[in-house]
Amino acid sequence: xxxxxxxxxxxxxxxxxxxxxxxPKAPAISxxxxxxxxxxxxxxVIESHxxxxxxxxxxxxxxxxxxxxxxxxxMDTAQRILVRERLCQMVRDRLRAQGKELPLQxxxxxxxxxxxxxxxxxxxx
Numbered sequence: 454x455x456x457x458x459x460x461x462x463x464x465x466x467x468x469x470x471x472x473x474x475x476x477p478k479a480p481a482i483s484x485x486x487x488x489x490x491x492x493x494x495x496x497x498v499i500e501s502h503x504x505x506x507x508x509x510x511x512x513x514x515x516x517x518x519x520x521x522x523x524x525x526x527x528m529d530t531a532q533r534i535l536v537r538e539r540l541c542q543m544v545r546d547r548l549r550a551q552g553k554e555l556p557l558q559x560x561x562x563x564x565x566x567x568x569x570x571x572x573x574x575x576x577x578x
Contacts, residue, residue, distance in 0.1 A: 456557055460524065460531065463491075463493070463522070463526075465485060466491060466493060466525070466535075466540065467483075468472050468482075469537040469540065469541055470513075470515075470541065471539075471575050472494065473495075473539075473541055474495065474497035474511075476498045476499065477498055477501040478497075478501060478505075478508070480495055480497040480561040481496045481497070482495050482496075486519070488519065489519055490518060490519070491516075491518070491519060491522045492515065492516055493514075493515045493517070494513070494514045495512070495513045495514060495515075496511070496513075497510065498510055498544075499561075511562070511563075513562075514560070514562075514563070515540075515550075515566075515567055516567060519556065521572060527550060528572075530545045532574045532575075536571060536572055538570075540567070540571060542566075543565070547565055548563065
């Protein structure tokens with residue numbers, strides 16, 4: 454797959470995640486590939502102050518294997534939509550399971566390892 458296609462697929466995931474968090478400021482979404490793991494990090498403001506250095510933020514780091522990202526990138530449009538919907542629901546469920554509601558209160562950070570079964574969509578379509 455061409456790099457531009459892979460970048461577009463990753464951006465789809467980032468855009469889907471950016472809609473999950475209520476925040477007085479736009480969430481920051483970034484990705485990083487270390488060769489074995491692909492990280493997508495979402496950061497959003499939960500308490501805003503006049504001085505932005507005093508803003509309280511939450512951070513969620515999603516960890517995908519390189520093979521998971523490649524598998525997602527090779528899916529058709531309907532399959533990718535289903536995976537993004539599942540991913541967003543998984544994020545919501547994870548944060549609620551930690552006893553937190555969106556938006557979270559106070560500083561926080563969560564790590565979430567994406568499981569292969571999230572990408573099992575052939576039987577769903």
